[in-house]
Amino acid sequence: MLWRIGSWRFDLRSALLGALVAWAIAWILYRRRAVIGQRLEQLRAPFKRWWARNQRSTGEKYLAALQEQLRRLLLFAPEDPLQVFVPPQFLAPAALPATLAEADEGPSTVLLSHEALLHGHARLSLYGEPGTGRTTALAMLVWLIAEHDLQQQRPYQRFPLWIDLALAGELPDAKTAPVQVLADMATRFMPQALPKWLVAQLRTQPSLILVDNWDATPLEQRRTLAEWLNQAATALPQSLWIIATGPEGYGPLVEAGFTPLQIQPALNQDTPVRLHTGWSHALGLPETEFPEENLEIMRWAIAAGDTFAEQTLRVNLYLRYQQMPYRPVEVLEALLRTLYLPISGLEDAPENIPAAQELAITLLAQLARILRLEKRPVTPAILQELLERLTPLTDKQDKLPAIVRKAIQSTPLLDHSGKSVHFIHPLWEDFLTAKALAAETAETNQEPILLLEHLYDPEWRFLLECYAGLSDAEPLIKALLREGLTLVDQPDARRAQEALLLAARWTARSPEDVQWRSYVIKALVQVIMKPALDAELRLRLAEALALVAGEEAYPFYQMALRQPALPVRLAALRGIGWTGSVKDLKLLSAAFRDSHREVQEAALRAIGDLGIPEAYRFLAQLLPQASDELMLVIAEILARQPESWGLLNEATTADDLLVRRAAAYGLGFIREPWARERLQQLARDDSQWLVRSAAEASLSVQQPSTNVALAPPQPEQLQWLMAWAAKHGLGLGVGEAALQLLLHAVQVGDAPSRILAARTLSQIGRPEHLPALQALNEEQDPAVQQAAMQAIRQIESRYRGIPEPPAPAPEGTELTQP
Template sequence: MLNWFKYFQLEKISFFIGLFTGTILWFVLLYVKKWIPSIGNFIKSSIRLIRQQQLSGILISVKKYALQKAQTNHLASSLFSHEEIGIKPKLIAIKQDFRIDKENIFVSEIENLIPFTPDTPYLSRNYQVPEISLADALQKNASLIITGMAGIGKTFTLADLVISICLQKHDAGLLLNKTPIYFDIQDVNESLINDLENTQKIHKILFDVLIKKISTNNKSRLERFIQSELNDNNAILIIDGFDLLSKKEFDIYKLFLQQIIEEYKDVQIVITASTYWADLEEHQFIPLAVKPFSNVDIENLYRIWTNNWNSLILKSENDLSPEQVVLLNWVSKYKHPLTKLEYTLLIWGALEGSLRGTNTLSLYENFFIKLLGNKFNREKIGELTHSFVEKEANLIKSPPLTTNPILESLINVGIIGSSESNNIYFKHPDLLGYLASFYPFEPAVQKTITELFSWSIYASYFGFRISREANSSWADPWIIDDSPPLYQNILLIGTWLRHTSSKSTFRLNLIKKLISLIQNNTIAPHIRLRFLSIFAFANDSSGSLFLKQMLNNVNDQMKILAALSAAVFSPDNKIIPDLINALNTNNNYLQKCLCLALTSFDNELALHTLGKMLLSGEESIRKLIAENMAAIPGEGHEILKDAMTMDDILVRRSALFGLIRINEPWAFEIIEKTSIEDSQWVVRNVAAQALESFQKEENKPIPEKNPPYYDDPWLIEYASTKKQGLSPDYPPNSIILEALKDENITNKLNALTFVSRYFDDSYFPELFQSVLSKNKEASELAASTLYQLICAGKKIPSPLQYGLF
């Protein structure tokens, strides 16, 4: 053995060959190691691609069904497809928090003037507040709740998204590769949800929904496809009808949502919901309100309907009778605030020549008489539809169609849906509410205001019911008990005013109450603006006169309120001179509000006045006018083009703040040219920043999921200043409460953004104090937070118990 070691030698050539080979192998392994994740991803992608090719027929069938449903999921589907009459729906964008990028000079001047009021969205209907399409709102993988009152277009908004995805439209963005699984929640078998904890899986429930809608010879392939798309996070669930469910129904189907999130935590979900969207924020659902039609939208709707009616229904414009032409000309100027459903009924009735009037009761009556003809028996139809209200259910067992021709007609036109379990459900709360109000009235209303508005069908039914009753004393307690600081009772029942006659006791009492609250200087301005918005929604003949009185008031705050709310009312050119006269003031904020009001009028005098202010006004006023000119195709755009050719530096600089908001190639070209060729550095610099801002996604108001509180940068920093730590095991309530009490306004604003997500009753005194704050941002955000808590079903105590209000 020792001799072996003694005579052991390494053969030099073999040694160096081995060393060289080992070194090469080592470097190869190190290099390949970097590529192992990519190789793994490539293999997974290849497997997924093969699987998709195998199931491509199923994908086509799923998209074909979704597209067909989306194109016909509206009231006039018997006449036109969605795309033929659709006005692109928008949502009112919100900031996730108040940590505004201070370096972004293009923060909207309008946004600083108009408060965020998702509870009364009509306030901003004619103003260029930040808005966003549903497709854009989904680009960062957030799950959304689309909210709003009945008839405002929630179903239409979902359908528009589905069409963009299925037809591969560029505005779908990152959703183009998603599979839209689109259905009504009423199609989900309740018994399968009840069995979720035992054997049922989400993909099996979705399979049960789609197999009834899609024709396929291979059921097992459809089930595998659904499971595969969910596992690969390649599906987006678009679920309509949640806003139709009663409280007890919602609680059942909420389990379905919770199970989806538990099984597939990254899958995107979009649902509709009524004003009270229940407590879904804990599951990272973000509520976004549908924006009502602006005056420009109303004009476009009338134009599109008229053009399609002439080309597709009449085949010729000459087929319109002289009476129809007169009626159309009259209706085309009708821009009173209504729901999108009611505007549709208005133009539809005008084109048919059957319109009985422009009040809402006439619109609904005209529609059903046209639809049902001699079957429109008020007593029988009231009895049929009131059964939904009586049973407190959107889903009820269907009576025999053979003995109920009215029901059959409503099913045939898509107003009532039917499920496989022999259930029927109404698809339109306002249509159901109108018909159910023909049923003999109950002696009293045994519901709280929260119970009424937690179900859209209740809210609609009682709104129509009160319009028919001579004695509406059952609603008086809600008018008297006005519940500060939000006065939510008044705001909720105020939406019923549009159905009532001018002699209605309820109407007179509520309008009297609204006016007294509007004139109450102790109430926060943004709350009083909500009252004005509701008053405008009543379409009362005294609206313009009241605005004129406010504009001629010696109190600047009253003038500000009148200016900011003027665009909610039906446009009345008679108040334009009052707005212009009020501009003769040194109050810069008031001047901004007055200019903002003038931008909502399609009037030469208003436009001329704005042009003068663009040339000679204070810089922030010039920016605000430029922003609004961007929203006026034609004259507004021409004014901005002309402004860029003027010698005045401030005019050119201000015009850039409008051009950046025009999503057209010509606007981009002007900005690009200005950034290079303008003679003044200060103008070139703003143009360069505008070009950069075009590319910045973070400047778009796209919602995204919030990080856990223990990973939130601001909360971590704030806790550290208080020598405290954050742990997943302990809620951050004490730290949030401490920040709410902080005198630093930035800390208070940031803390307010956490309140609804990590709620605690101890927050209420500070929330009420913040609503009373002189700081505009804090007051508005606190009110918005209280509104979110109400929507989530939280019981709000009276501020009187804290010695406030």
């Protein structure tokens, strides 16, 4: 019985049935293989991510986490910041001449590329006004170094460390090791980082230490902080330090050996197109041609003072919502309402959405005011109390407060991760603070005393501009015009220039119906007509008038053309270009035939300023008629306008060799592959040496810059000072003794030695050196005066607001604790 149960017999019918079922299943699986494969991939994805995370090195995890933190600091937090990054350049102090004979030769500054920051001197500070891209330039260096070092098995060329001085914390303790303090400061920005691991990396490999928000340090503490940074940099000899600062108050860093570099944002005629292309890719949108009317608005905005950040806001508003307002505050307002504060949860009562959004904006404005002006932290509980105080009594019983609370908690404008709430980007904090102040002014009808006190403060510049676009800024404008008109005739008219240009800029960016517009126009006209005005200032004011008055300024420029003073006529010609039309080509053509070389060039540039195809074709036709020198001016004008690049390329085939030479010169300004290819063809194939030489020169200009930042000059190492001391039988000394000899050269030297001494002090001078430089203002030599004035401006700017260091205690006295 057992044998019969355990035996096996082949059943043909069952086998056939099983085969049919297996075949059917296989056929179904084959037909749905794509769907099944996709589902399996979805099921495997979490495991693959877990496996990848565990396989990555700690360094890779750290780099990815740091980049994720930094991405939040960038406007719109792009997934791949390199897609939308337009690298700025930096103005760095040039190397000083080696001999007295070269005192008048060589530039005082050189341009550096963004990548050059990673080479050269190991202590740098990047300075510029808010909105110029200091934080972005600093952050993008982390992506720049994110290349695998195969030899050392590291995911970066240097170990990156980010320190944000705006985050709460005390000054470094002098008794604690600098490396430990660095690690502790870094964890304020990246709390998930382990201090012990950071210390180990800093001690064992080259590092890149990026310090943001130097200006958040109180003025009276900056000397102490700079001294500590010097000690920390000395303790890490393989480290590269780059600090982002404002345009003023960074003098202690220079004393600590940091070379200051002025940021030059990439703002030109081509910037809107590059931003449009980059953000189209970043947002996953098909790349389409940028509409001409929108391109013109963005170019107008650049001329009216848009920062790179504001250009980024404009292009994102257009790509996301197909809107392109003129005024900057309109761009901010539109993004705030559409992208950052959408109201959900009121679908059953859509008529309440505007009220909910207004309450949310009012709450954000009050939050920004507390953070910006009162400098006190706001916890979630305080934010809730603020919401309850702002909610109208009639709305407290319905769900409006809950809807607003949800909108505030989910907005990308705020960071809720810590114990207190703060804005991620200062641009939005300034804009919303301006909204709060504008509402207060409208309610109290009082002059904005606080804003008048900060009229020239660079850290308040964007806030003030927003306020002027939102509120009645007449008291601010009148204060600027009053000071500008009073000081414009002084020998040093810098404050007058700043005041007049600020008034013009705020007016151009404000609504067209503001009452003070006529005051600004009248003041600008009055100053432009002054015969003794500096030529550069006159031109800037003439351009500002065109931006403020638009076509209404055209009659004034026509009238100014009849003035006997040549400088006034030159500015008027440019004004015709900024406000004229195709009918003015005849007038400008006549000016081109004037006997004065300056008038001829001004007429050519005015034709280019018209910005129309007829003007570009007219310039191309003038090429054979112009002098050799003016041919180069025409070629440069055509190269600055992308719309006229085809005309310049066409000129490279002209029969006239001088026209081809000028065209080759112009192509050197165009950083496009086709321009480089055409220059290579000219350098290789043109029959005339003059053209080939011009093409080779343009190609050399397009080569990547090899300039790097240099260390601040040390007086004892200056060859010209050694030679001057030897000539006069003086000892050079070291350190402070050499600096005293430099000051002696300022006081008793000849013109070349005074020029070089002033140029040296412009880089390393301190406030106590100003009297010696101010004495040079009485010199007869204009070159000496110019060098001294430049040094005075540099020293005053970098030490503005910095208290004098305490005097050293007399010898033999004991220091006691207070």
